Amino acid sequence: MISKIIHLEWRNLTSNRWLQISFLLLGGLILLATLNRSYHHDKYLIKADEVRQTQSVEFQNFVADHDSVTAGLKEINNQRINPIFPFSLEVRLTPQAVFEPTGLAVLAVGQSDIHAGIFPVRTFSDPINKASVFYNPSTDLLGSFDFAFVLVFLIPLVVIAFSYNILSEERENGTLQMVMSQPVSLMRVLVLKLLFRFLILFAALLVILLLSMLLAGVSVTGNIAGIAILSVFTSLYLLFWFGVSLLVNLFGKSSSFNITALLGVWVFFVLVIPTLLHVMVENAYEVPPRSEALVEMRNAEEEAMSLDRDEILDRYFMDHPEFIEAAEGSSADEQWRELYEFYKWFYVVRQNIAEAVSPIVDDYYGRLAEQQEFAGRISAFSPAVVLKEAMNSLAGTSPAHYNHFHASTEQFRLEWMGTIRDKMLREQFVAIDDLDTLPQFSYSPADVNNGFARAGMALSFHLLAACGLIVLFRKRAGL
Amino acid sequence: MIEARNLTKIYGDLTAVRELNLEIKEGEVYCLLGPNGAGKTTTVNLFMGFVAPSDGKVFINGMDVSQNARETKRVLSYIPENLALYPNLTGLENLEFFAGLSNGQLADSDLKKLLNEAGLQQSAFDQRVSGYSKGMRQKVGIAIALAKDSKALILDEPTSGLDPQASNEFARLLGILSEKGVAILMTTHDLFRARETGTRIGIMRDGVLRREFNAGDVKHDELEQVYLEQVLHNLEEA
């Protein structure tokens, strides 16, 4: 029987012009989407490379300068860029925070169109202003084109368009009674038909995905785990939509009813639920506005600056007497001392501002993470949202990734500031060995909770729910 | 009055109706018999103006259908095998709608009177048509014909699928209409019904009107025999 159904379905498939056209069209769209993403991704990688290269050149220059200065071969008048003076690290070896999506970044834009991926981190960088980039808000609003969009939004419509009348058509053509008078279970026939269609669609998607990855120059073997996860999620998602199609057919209504009902389901899961969830998230988890941190920061800055320099330092040394001792053993002469005095004050002021602002900043990043966690949980209401977020996670461009990136950047800024501040307070010069122990910014998408387990569970739940309802209504439909 | 002169309809290689000449006078009920594919429905479609003739002319009430499509429809009613009505409207509303398309607004009481006359039970007036049986729908169709004050009525297999009682009732209604002077053309497979209701009977095959009788002149057996001859002839050729 199976071979007969497959044969019949294959005949249908090969003779259905519309089906072929829409397959081709979607294939083209996916190809276009992936190549488009890969163009922007490659551009980004090149830029990141350039930044790293510039950094390594600067580092070599710095080391060379340092050697010449310590050997007495070179004299630098502007001490701010003198490699033996700690402040030069801020200016000459400014660390760059570089965001890294995964190898599957070509799959989903995620939030990468919103955030800058590369920016310098300095002691005096703003803790809450997420790097300045120039943006066109209208393109961001409409959103760009990626594989995730095609898969999440358009593919379900293909499933619906070609399965909405799987049972109702037989009834309307009058062939239903013919099938039912045969010694086969109609239910089995329907399920087999849908499974066959699922396999065809899935295989086509996989082929076009691999093809576009090849064309985009993305390694397949290097991302095999990601592709496997994507395949599982895609299967669950497709099966869910096939299941819903079957379910609606079981109600025994006309084809015209089925198609409107199915598209109602689509609108509900893809358009209505996400916007409602967004309202829910926004009201349940209010993220403190960054303007609050801004006002606080400016207050702290003014407060610190309005005090007498000596007073600020005295207060600080009261809590940190170790620096007084350390500075006494310094080899710096009188001229250097004066410079160190200024920068001691400078860094202590920065430290004070950071301490005043950090509760707000921590609160901000913490609340943002909580909000994202909550959104992740309630996304389970819609398989479309689950899949889209999972694809963003696979691409390493999800909001959680960027949140982690920005929070790490801020953490790194404090670390960096601390290192230079300590050097200033101890009145130490930069030794060549110090360069190895400078804090290094590191970010890896692997450190972020990808939520795949939860996504898999949510998608499976939706599929199971659809199957459960099918079993329930199967009895009612008398099949 | 319904009249066909030299009426011919050709679809590609197929001649669906060939040189049909027919005249149905006021008060006459003409039953057109014939096997499937004989050209009955094409004839009906030609009379209704749904399709244009390849040759010849159709006159309703003396007006050429192809020249005066709209005027003829004002005096012409149509009841197909499966009389279609709007399922979400009630019988009364359907009647009001269709009757209104030709005659403008009719009073509610008049419409009810018409439905009564057509034999629809009172309780069904305000029920949606989606719950109607075929017989009930056809009663609404008759009521529409009555409301239009039709001069001619064309029915395409109206009794197929009706139970004998409903058929009888339907025949009675046709009788009322013919008494009012309506010219009626009805296609059917039902020889018995044709002889009972019709005043004249025609047998068609392969688009050609083969035989004509006066209903009163022909016995049932005789009619059946002639009809079977025609059908068998058809089968042999096929």
Next chain:
Amino acid sequence: MVIRIAKKEWKEQLREKRFLAAGLLMVLLFGAALISSKAYYEKEQDLRITAQQGIEENWFNQRDKNPHGAAHYGIYLFKPESRLALIDRGVNRYAGTAFFVEGHVRNEAQFRKIEDETGLVRFGELTPAYILIYLMPLFIILIGFNSFTKEREGGTWRMLQSHDVPLRKVLLGKWAGVTFTTFMLFIPLYILMGLIIYSVSGFGEFSLVHYLILGSIYALYYLIFINLTLIVSWFSKHSGAAFITLLALWIVATLVVPKLFVSAAQYINPLPDTNSVAEMYSEARAGGIDGHAPSSARELEREVMEEHGVDSLEDLPFNFAGYRLQVGEEYDTKAYNYVFAHIHSVISEQDALIRKGSLLSPFLPVRNLSMGLAYTDVDNHWDFSEAVELYRQDFVRYLNEDLMYSSRTGETYLAGSDVWAAKPNFGYELPGMDEVLKAQSGNLFLLFGWVGLSFLGLLTIKSKSEES
């Protein structure tokens, strides 16, 4: 007769549970959108007022310092949301809300709301405009897709034909039926929304004419979809096919075309990144704009002393430091204007390219018009940004001139709270409706084009009719 058919259509729609359910859902969603949009608007307005007050307090309470130090300290200006943003938030979530006003530098707006969002918002934002622009066409498709196909499938088409009804009147009747249902839903909702917006205290006047023009734009948009729906229903064999076709058209118009054109715009006219902007700025500053570099400090000193006929800077009637800062500032401003004009032109080119998508999608001109009339589009963002820039120039000039005229060259001068208190005030008014309409004339033209085209499409139904 047309009215009779329209009435029949309407009666049928009213009795169809699907339509009732969809209509109810639309009303509920619209209610939810209104409530959440109003709450968001009020919260956001509050937040910005609080932030602006905080920043002003920072400013007024700052310690005595050199005016130039104050220029570096700067202030922030928060962009108020127009009252009509309650309908259509447009790009507001995607554009920065806070402008840092400081010496030497023109900044792009910071604190984009979208940076603090989960991925959910990328699916769409529950605002009245979302319902009116995205979902309403779907409702129209739902009530109209089987206008003709159901008659054919149910056999009533033949019944209609057996009566004296010209197709033109059937068409008009059906058109009137669908239009009536659509506007029975739209008009009360729109009036309700108007009352709510009127009652909200907010930025910008509530002008009835303005509101009605916005409403007419939505109305015209619906006419396009009503016409398209009827055309497709006429040419389709089955209801299912009609629905799929219409839905495909909807998806292409609202999702696929906009995204494709956005991708194309980003590919053809990429925005410059931070580094290349910085380079462009340095080049412009080094004399790239008008061919000569700014005078060096030495030269400037000489020029000024010559002009005033004095031999030393101390003899000048003002503090040379302030003068030099102001000259430098003006030069910086020129360079920044050049750079920002370039960025603006790239954005305009991107938007112009996206606007070309309007030829394939009636959604795009309406999206733009809706944002434009609600003062939430990119134009408005730039308009505000330019106003801030003009203010920035005033602000910095004020501080430089204070330094110039309150002290002499070489003196240590600290300005105090009286100087901070007398800073220039920032005022911004939304452009008038006529200006907006003028700026949107292209989109209006495209919208009218689509309306005209769709009515022409309806006419083709007539010519094809006679056969069946």
